[in-house]
Amino acid sequence: MNLTTHIDSVDKLEEALSEPTDPLVEFVKRLHGPLVVLGAAGKMGPTLCLLANRAAEAAGKELDVIAVSRFSSPGSARWFEDHGIRTLSADLLRAGDYKKLPDAENVIFLVGQKFGTSDNPSLTWAVNTIVPARVSERYRSSRIVALSTGNVYPLVPITSRGSTESDPPAPKGEYANACLARERIFEFSAERFGTRSTLVRLNYALELRYGVLVDIATRIKETGRVDVTMGHLNFIWQRDANERVIRSLDLATNPPCLLNLTGRQTHSVRALAEALAREMNRSVEIVGKEADTAFLSDASSCVRHFGDSQVTADELVRLTARWIDAGLPLLGKPTHFEQRDGKY
Ligand SMILES: NC(=O)c1ccc[n+]([C@@H]2O[C@H](COP(=O)([O-])OP(=O)(O)OC[C@H]3O[C@@H](n4cnc5c(N)ncnc54)[C@H](OP(=O)(O)O)[C@@H]3O)[C@@H](O)[C@H]2O)c1
Structure with a gap:
């Protein structure tokens, strides 16, 4: 689907978010199933699984995509089944539930816990x-792509190109620290078991139902005011984020690729x-003044591997x-991108 066409329904949106690219179709031809997606029922997992399924279809390849989650939101398991994706209900905090998991050569790890950290930090640490x-x-012999976050880096000057993978992490707040712990555990296991993995530090995937643009547009609609203290950010269209997550299986190394x-x-x-307000024919009052620093990541390595996003x-x-x-x-599910103190 071409994004210059109008997307005015959830069906059209999900179609756009799951449209496979040629490089992904080529990649999937070489992929051995099943592809296990852990934490599949969140914001990214459903269209990631559908994207993998459609790429396999386009490649004329049998690929069993297995979505693993607790499916705690009503109707979430049904959505996968309606789209021809196998579900496996498991609470990955429960040791006993690991018996249910199938062997897999390729695993994508999306499990995470961010919001509510300030009220329940122990759950955030446990999940992460x-x-x-x-x-x-459990998946020591598999290739693993595990999602992390750009929040493991400190706030950096807005005049910089953003943090690069070789910069030392300096997480702020319990959520970001727990995410760095998540990375360190994958690194430790890689060292111990020889596992190949990619640790993906993501900065704001977005689509039309959530993300930084939705947050800003909603604020314009509801209050007419936008605070710009956190004045700069990076984002990526979720179809492209998911496409790169799947293809990052190919980057998996030991020690892990960052x-x-x-x-x-x-x-x-x-x-x-200002651009959103113009498109919405509304006025916007800008509040605050841009800080000299922000959470910014340098995407050069990602662009070198996968090319630029075609969506402007x-x-x-x-x-x-x-x-x-x-x-x-x-x-x-607001992103709370404005938070500068690491408290979520
Ligand atoms: N979306 C972004 O822009 C963004 C930005 C930076 C980093 N990330 C990271 O990328 C990953 C995927 O992002 P997302 O936005 O899809 O995250 P998400 O919406 O939080 O989804 C993660 C899912 O994991 C499942 N989960 C949590 N605890 C579980 C457990 N004990 N057992 C099994 N499943 C469990 C939950 O679904 P159930 O309740 O159904 O189990 C949850 O919806 C996360 O790790 C996130 O931190 C995302």
């Missing part, structure tokens, strides 16, 4: 440490707010503005 420890032992996953551009929150920020602004204006469904 105990689960990686058990998974990396990869920043985001768009090449640094975006100004002020410019995005202007297209995403236009699509998001129309989606929000029309009151189309949202996931109700």
